[in-house]
Amino acid sequence: MSDKVLTANRLSDGISVWLDAAGNWGESLQDAFIARHAEAVSALEAAGKTAFADNKVVDVNVIEVVEVDGVLRPLRLRERIRAEGPTMEYAPGYKGLHHVAAV
Amino acid sequence: MYRYDEFDHAFVSARVEQFRDQVGRRLSGELAEDAFKPLRLMNGVYLQLHAYMLRVAIPYGTLNGRQMRMLAHIARKYDRGYGHFTTRQNIQYNWPALSDTPNILADLASVEMHAIQTSGNCIRNVTADHFAGAAADEVADPRPYAEILRQWSSVHPEFSFLPRKFKIAVTGAERDRAAIQVHDIGLHLKKDDQGRIGFAVYVGGGQGRTPMIAKKIRDFLPEEDLLSYTTAIMRVYNLHGRRDNKYKARIKILVHETGAEVLAGQVEQEFLQLKNTELKLPDADIAAISAYFAPPALGERPEGWANLASWKKADPDFARWVHQNVAPHKNPDYGMVTISLKPIGGIPGDATDVQMEAVADIAEDYAFDEIRISHEQNIILPHVALADLEAVYRGLVATGLATANAGLITDIIACPGLDYCALANARSIPVAQEISTRFGDPERQANIGELKIKISGCINACGHHHVGHIGLLGVEKKGAELYQITLGGSGDETTSIGEIIGRGFEPEKVTDAVETIVDTYLGLRLSKEETFLAAYRRVGPQPFKDALYGAKEQEAA
Numbered sequence: 001m002s003d004k005v006l007t008a009n010r011l012s013d014g015i016s017v018w019l020d021a022a023g024n025w026g027e028s029l030q031d032a033f034i035a036r037h038a039e040a041v042s043a044l045e046a047a048g049k050t051a052f053a054d055n056k057v058v059d060v061n062v063i064e065v066v067e068v069d070g071v072l073r074p075l076r077l078r079e080r081i082r083a084e085g086p087t088m089e090y091a092p093g094y095k096g097l098h099h100v101a102a103v
Numbered sequence: 104m105y106r107y108d109e110f111d112h113a114f115v116s117a118r119v120e121q122f123r124d125q126v127g128r129r130l131s132g133e134l135a136e137d138a139f140k141p142l143r144l145m146n147g148v149y150l151q152l153h154a155y156m157l158r159v160a161i162p163y164g165t166l167n168g169r170q171m172r173m174l175a176h177i178a179r180k181y182d183r184g185y186g187h188f189t190t191r192q193n194i195q196y197n198w199p200a201l202s203d204t205p206n207i208l209a210d211l212a213s214v215e216m217h218a219i220q221t222s223g224n225c226i227r228n229v230t231a232d233h234f235a236g237a238a239a240d241e242v243a244d245p246r247p248y249a250e251i252l253r254q255w256s257s258v259h260p261e262f263s264f265l266p267r268k269f270k271i272a273v274t275g276a277e278r279d280r281a282a283i284q285v286h287d288i289g290l291h292l293k294k295d296d297q298g299r300i301g302f303a304v305y306v307g308g309g310q311g312r313t314p315m316i317a318k319k320i321r322d323f324l325p326e327e328d329l330l331s332y333t334t335a336i337m338r339v340y341n342l343h344g345r346r347d348n349k350y351k352a353r354i355k356i357l358v359h360e361t362g363a364e365v366l367a368g369q370v371e372q373e374f375l376q377l378k379n380t381e382l383k384l385p386d387a388d389i390a391a392i393s394a395y396f397a398p399p400a401l402g403e404r405p406e407g408w409a410n411l412a413s414w415k416k417a418d419p420d421f422a423r424w425v426h427q428n429v430a431p432h433k434n435p436d437y438g439m440v441t442i443s444l445k446p447i448g449g450i451p452g453d454a455t456d457v458q459m460e461a462v463a464d465i466a467e468d469y470a471f472d473e474i475r476i477s478h479e480q481n482i483i484l485p486h487v488a489l490a491d492l493e494a495v496y497r498g499l500v501a502t503g504l505a506t507a508n509a510g511l512i513t514d515i516i517a518c519p520g521l522d523y524c525a526l527a528n529a530r531s532i533p534v535a536q537e538i539s540t541r542f543g544d545p546e547r548q549a550n551i552g553e554l555k556i557k558i559s560g561c562i563n564a565c566g567h568h569h570v571g572h573i574g575l576l577g578v579e580k581k582g583a584e585l586y587q588i589t590l591g592g593s594g595d596e597t598t599s600i601g602e603i604i605g606r607g608f609e610p611e612k613v614t615d616a617v618e619t620i621v622d623t624y625l626g627l628r629l630s631k632e633e634t635f636l637a638a639y640r641r642v643g644p645q646p647f648k649d650a651l652y653g654a655k656e657q658e659a660a
Contacts, residue, residue, distance in 0.1 A: 009150060011129070011130065012130060012202050013155070013200035014150055014151075014153075014199075014201060015153065015154055016153055052136070054132070055135075055136075058136050058150060059150060076582065078521060078527075081521055081530075086153070086532075087533055088450065088533050
């Protein structure tokens with residue numbers, strides 16, 4: 001089973017957040033609580049349902065990640081971009097297609 | 104331009120307060136997400152990857168300096184200092200907090216703007232030729248009719264819960280700059296033999312996962328019948344449009360499955376019942392709305408001719424910009440200026456708060472306070488005296504808005520793609536940036552000539568890839584991005600849907616593929632006057648397939 005974390009968007013401002021081990025929703029994927037077995041994933045799902053019902057977050061999802069040298073990286077590009085932000089500078093400027101989120 | 108009357112002000116203000124109450128109840132937990140979501144969508148608030156997104160309506164792409172300043176203010180105060188102008192002549196903000204949205208809408212209402220019907224299964228912002236009221240080739244200004252449609256369709260109780268969203272576009276010239284044949288309803292304003300104003304009516308066009316070119320169901324509809332005939336179309340759609348499958352719910356599917364002739368018959372039957380009802384537009388009403396769109400008093404400015412010649416001689420960059428970004432106005436002393444939002448290597452359609460304010464300043468000083476947004480994600484100043492072009496250009500240079508590429512290969516349409524959009528499968532903006540950088544050399548672009556590249560990050564086709572001369576569609580394949588290329592699409596009066604050229608390309612190879620296509624075109628065109636689209640229509644896909652995939656690969660396939 002691949003490692004999993006719980007992500008959502010905060011209700012008040014929509015910013016992407018991840019659930020940490022203390023049960024708080026933080027803005028960094030790297031602080032997320034990692035579920036490594038089925039029971040832990042079930043606990044994440046339950047925590048997500050509760051947080052949604054409590055109107056703290058919306059669009060709650062369990063996502064797959066890999067941990068390499070202590071750094072969490074989502075398997076899907078979509079989730080990497082959610083975690084790291086748009087892959088280019090917002091205002092005019094160019095970073096190239098090979099930004100870290102893409103590779 | 105149209106000015107709100109007392110009713111408009113009261114209606115929009117009431118709507119802001121209603122939404123403020125709804126947001127308050129959502130944040131307090133009184134309203135659950137399922138109940139709130141349709142309410143926020145009715146006010147233009149989406150949830151995207153990183154944050155909420157607010158889409159603000161710019162009716163038929165027309166606004167003034169005061170309104171542009173307010174868009175800048177919102178970008179600065181509530182967002183991250185920029186906004187994204189869209190392919191439907193609107194603006195989107197990518198980072199607003201839900202808790203701020205009532206205040207944003209209140210600020211918008213103070214300058215007669217709102218976000219109503221920018222989402223949901225209703226009649227969306229009516230779009231129009233961005234050169235309306237100024238173009239030399241125009242029969243009549245399409246904006247009064249777009250405004251009449253806007254007023255009629257705003258919170259129309261019968262058409263607020265359609266099978267699916269509904270988009271109307273109006274053009275006032277033979278040259279279609281509003282892409283009317285890929286809209287649910289396309290209206291082509293024209294005159295009949297007796298000089299009466301009316302419309303050719305197209306129905307059932309659209310892009311998305313099932314691209315369709317609209318069918319003409321009326322050669323000439325007199326202007327007084329605009330609302331009764333449009334109502335007839337909407338009723339037929341509302342009654343027969345599919346509601347069982349979201350992907351088959353647009354009117355294009357109904358037209359396709361019913362057949363244009365049968366559908367036209369149903370519309371005519373409905374129209375007979377409506378023709379002489381209160382929906383018939385009195386001349387006085389058309390005149391009253393048209394008066395709001397009266398052209399500014401354009402004084403004679405013949406000195407511009409001589410000035411322009413000497414300025415161009417002195418500054419080749421200015422000359423290039425005039426050549427590429429200034430189009431003929433109906434008054435020969437004036438020009439229509441395209442302010443490119445496609446800096447080389449930049450993000451198509453994005454403008455910072457500082458740039459928006461600079462445009463407002465320039466519009467007020469030199470362009471009779473008139474600004475337009477084009478569906479190609481650029482800003483237009485429709486009335487600028489040739490004698491003022493140099494000052495306008497200097498102002499644009501100072502704020503990074505003087506890229507001389509209107510209509511060229513770097514004037515790329517791109518949707519927000521996977522960098523922002525919750526629906527996207529692949530990124531669009533970085534692909535546009537890389538292509539723009541590759542072809543950014545002014546001489547190279549000029550040599551290639553007119554070439555429209557359009558990029559979508561998913562099958563919903565917000566980046567109009569189906570009608571790109573070169574279209575790129577981003578898909579997700581085995582967890583990675585892949586770009587499918589279509590060739591030969593066009594969104595003008597000769598509308599065509601692009602043909603898929605072959606297997607897709609990885610992100611790091613797609614710019615090379617575009618370059619191969621462009622080089623193939625340059626090698627086979629009959630002359631510099633033969634555009635990419637004309638050449639493609641002459642030779643077909645084979646030379647491009649050969650160049651991209653080689654004979655061996657095609658044989659193997």
